Amino acid sequence: MLLFTAKRVLSGILLLVAVSTGTFFLAHLAISDPTASLLGTTASPAQQAALAEKIGLGRPLLVQFWEWLSHVVLLDFGVSWRNFQPVSAQLAIKVPVTLSVVTLATLITAVVGVAFGMITGLRPGTWFDRIIKGISVVLFALPGFWVSLVLVMWLAVQLKWFPAVGYVTPTQSVDGWLRSITLPAISLALGGIVAVAEQLRNAVIAQSRQDWVRTLRSRGLSPARVNLHILRNASPAALTVIALMFVGLLSGAIVVEQIFSLPGLGQLTNQSSQNGDIPMLLGITVISVVFVVLINLLLDLVLGWINPKVRVA
Numbered sequence: 001m002l003l004f005t006a007k008r009v010l011s012g013i014l015l016l017v018a019v020s021t022g023t024f025f026l027a028h029l030a031i032s033d034p035t036a037s038l039l040g041t042t043a044s045p046a047q048q049a050a051l052a053e054k055i056g057l058g059r060p061l062l063v064q065f066w067e068w069l070s071h072v073v074l075l076d077f078g079v080s081w082r083n084f085q086p087v088s089a090q091l092a093i094k095v096p097v098t099l100s101v102v103t104l105a106t107l108i109t110a111v112v113g114v115a116f117g118m119i120t121g122l123r124p125g126t127w128f129d130r131i132i133k134g135i136s137v138v139l140f141a142l143p144g145f146w147v148s149l150v151l152v153m154w155l156a157v158q159l160k161w162f163p164a165v166g167y168v169t170p171t172q173s174v175d176g177w178l179r180s181i182t183l184p185a186i187s188l189a190l191g192g193i194v195a196v197a198e199q200l201r202n203a204v205i206a207q208s209r210q211d212w213v214r215t216l217r218s219r220g221l222s223p224a225r226v227n228l229h230i231l232r233n234a235s236p237a238a239l240t241v242i243a244l245m246f247v248g249l250l251s252g253a254i255v256v257e258q259i260f261s262l263p264g265l266g267q268l269t270n271q272s273s274q275n276g277d278i279p280m281l282l283g284i285t286v287i288s289v290v291f292v293v294l295i296n297l298l299l300d301l302v303l304g305w306i307n308p309k310v311r312v313a
Contacts, residue, residue, distance in 0.1 A: 008300045012293035016286070020072070023285045024065055027278045034276030038081055055081050068282065077283035082275045087283040090268070095287060097167055097264035101181045101256070102249045105188035110242050112189070113196025117238060118231060120197065121204025129201075136194040148187040148259045155183060165261035184256045192245040199241045203234035236303055243299040247292050 031037070035048040035057070043051075052058060056067075071078060077087035120129040139147075156164035162183045168176035207213065207230045216226050254266035265284055272280040 005297075005301065008297050012297055016289050016293055019289045020069075020282070020286055021065075024068065024282060025061070027281055028061060028064075031276045031278060034081060034278060037274065037276035068279075072286060077286070078279040080272075080277055080280045082272070082277045082280070087279050090280070091265075091283055091287055094263065094265050094268045096169075097262055098250070098253050098257070098266060099291075100177070101184045101188065101262065101264065102246060102253060104181055104185035105192070105249050106242065106246045108185055108189040109192035109196055109245055110238075113193045113242075114200060114231075114238060116193070116197035117200025118204060118227070121201040121234070122208065122227065122230075124201070124205055132197065136198060139190050140194050147190055148184075148256060151183050151187055152259070167262045167264075180262075184253075184260045184262060187256050187259075188249050188252055192242075192249070195245065196238050196241050200234060200238040203237040204230055207234045239299060239302060243295050246295050250288055250291060 033048075034055075035043070035051045039047055039051060056064060068078065075088065077091070079085060080087055080090060116132050120126075120132050123129060152164050155161050162179050166180060168180045170177045210233075213226065213230060216229060250265070253264060254269055256262070257264045257266035258270065265287075268280065269284050271277075272284070
């Protein structure tokens, strides 16, 4: 198990280095003159030249990359070109917002998706199975931003159960914090619930037809214990989808945070892209890749615990 974990950690580090390096050079190629975006169209050539000198654009690109990489290893992402504040300090404020929404959305996806997948997988072809499949098709077809707007109009504006926009930190009010992230989390989770339920349903149906299931039932095990064994053997498919959904929700948060006015990574990414703030974009990329690596590592460890054959892969 230790060798298995070491291999996954090494592959994660290599992925982090590769994506960070590629993002650095692509960002500088795509944003050839960030001073125009940072200062605006009214800035004079002298002001643009002064800013370029201040942020070090005149140096060779490889020199800039080596300096950035040597600081990133020490968890120093530099300063933002937009406000010249430390990138790390700004990320420390924004990351908890996005992470709280995405975590709650993943939890909703896992709980509801697993419940629907198990019920429909154990009883395929029933009326409940047909209803869930019909709802799944509708939810999968609806645009996420449209669902978000409907939830705002219904649950926030009409019923006033949740705030329509804004974010409350847990230090201010735990209840207010949960209320402020519930609607965004539901908006993100709806598509994931469909995917998890469908994958788990198919896996449960396939496992239920195995000989070992009939053997357990013939030995007199209770239906609940048999279903637990079926869930454990069918869970890798659902766990993989949940892990992929967590990664996908990080990018989906960009749209949701704009709709609900949440001051998270999505909103910061949008602003940084418009302003040409390369250090901030690189910091967001590194943090996002770290989350992806950690989730994939956790997934591999859980799958290795469920199925020891995975460890030799």
